[in-house]
Amino acid sequence: MTLxxxxxxxALTALIAAPAFAQNLAVVNGKAIPTSRVDAVVKQVVAxxxxxxxxxxxxxxxxxxxxxxxxxxxxxKQGYDxxxxxxxxLDSARQAIVVNQLARDYITKNPVTDAEVKAEYDRYAKTxxxxxxxxxxxxxxxxxxxAKAVIxxxxxxxxxxxxxxxxxxxxxxxxxxxxxWAAPSAFPPEFAAxxxxxxxGGVTDTPVKTGAGFHVIKVDDVRAVKVPALDEIKxxxxxxxxxxxxxxxxxxxxxxxKVQ
Numbered sequence: 001m002t003l004x005x006x007x008x009x010x011a012l013t014a015l016i017a018a019p020a021f022a023q024n025l026a027v028v029n030g031k032a033i034p035t036s037r038v039d040a041v042v043k044q045v046v047a048x049x050x051x052x053x054x055x056x057x058x059x060x061x062x063x064x065x066x067x068x069x070x071x072x073x074x075x076x077k078q079g080y081d082x083x084x085x086x087x088x089x090l091d092s093a094r095q096a097i098v099v100n101q102l103a104r105d106y107i108t109k110n111p112v113t114d115a116e117v118k119a120e121y122d123r124y125a126k127t128x129x130x131x132x133x134x135x136x137x138x139x140x141x142x143x144x145x146x147a148k149a150v151i152x153x154x155x156x157x158x159x160x161x162x163x164x165x166x167x168x169x170x171x172x173x174x175x176x177x178x179x180x181w182a183a184p185s186a187f188p189p190e191f192a193a194x195x196x197x198x199x200x201g202g203v204t205d206t207p208v209k210t211g212a213g214f215h216v217i218k219v220d221d222v223r224a225v226k227v228p229a230l231d232e233i234k235x236x237x238x239x240x241x242x243x244x245x246x247x248x249x250x251x252x253x254x255x256x257x258k259v260q
Contacts (some may be wrong), residue, residue, distance in 0.1 A: 025062055027070045030144055038062060103246055110249075112241045118215070118230065120237050125227045134184070134195060135220040137161070137177035140169040140213050147207030147214035154203055158219050167214060181226060 041061045045051045074159040080086055096234035137160055141147045150163055164177030172178055194208030198219040207214040 026069075028066060029073055030213060031069060033065055033153065034071055036226045037065060041065070061157055084200065106249055107242055107246065110245065112238050112245065116241060117234055117237050120204065120241060121230050121233070124237070128225045128227045131183055131225040133223050133225050135181050135222075136179040136195060137164060137218040137220060138172070139164050139167045139177050139216045141216070142168060142213050144207050144209070144214050145218050148173070150216045151203070151205065152205070154216070158204070181223075191217075 023035055025035045025038050027033070038058055039063050041064075042053050042058060045057065045061075046053055051057050077082065081090075139147075139150050139160070141150065153163060154160060161176030164175075165173055167173040167177055169177070184196055188210050191208060191210050194204050194215065195202075195217045198204070198217070200219060200222050203218045204216055209215075210218055
């Protein structure tokens with residue numbers, strides 16, 4: 001087929017214009033919405049595990065962006081962008097976006113290294129290795145006399161699991177007062193002090209008072225704290241070190257600033 005001059009000119013014009021149009025998702029009342037905005041939203045949705053990149057997702061994002069642009073234009077037409085509270089919110093959002101980008105760039109230029117992660121893990125592992133976990137049971141009573149009566153029955157040969165059925169702690173009573181495995185730091189200080197010196201099978205000789213009432217505590221077993229492998233918590237350690245690095249950077253910037 002031979003194109004006539006007029007049609008050829010139109011075809012060439014379309015080819016030249018195509019890349020420019022391809023850069024825009026849509027044009028709403030003369031305002032262009034760039035295609036890159038769809039890509040950014042889709043990337044965020046996928047990163048958050050809320051969906052997979054697909055034609056359906058992109059179509060949904062397109063409809064949403066168009067609807068938001070329509071509403072934005074209407075809001076501006078009604079003067080909402082001039083309202084003091086809106087201006088303040090926009091300033092705060094702008095500040096957050098700019099500061100977050102600064103933080104990302106700083107960490108990119110000053111990344112946490114594998115050596116730093118390993119050093120922090122070794123420090124953590126050494127600390128945890130000295131800790132112990134206790135498998136506990138307890139019986140909670142309202143008064144000290146009730147707790148003393150429980151201790152007397154235990155010394156007389158009563159089974160702890162049976163007496164625990166009368167515990168005021170209904171969450172553990174049905175399980176013989178079982179509190180499972182935990183480190184002393186997981187409990188109130190006064191509760192932890194009550195069992196910290198007990199050996200396996202030991203029961204408190206005197207009631208242990210806390211804000212919940214009076215406890216009789218039994219240590220079913222004791223073990224060293226299990227330290228997770230480096231690979232299991234590497235990401236967590238890296239994130240913690242990153243936050244610490246950002247906090248230090250922020251403190252340095254604040255110290256240099258002239259604050260009146």
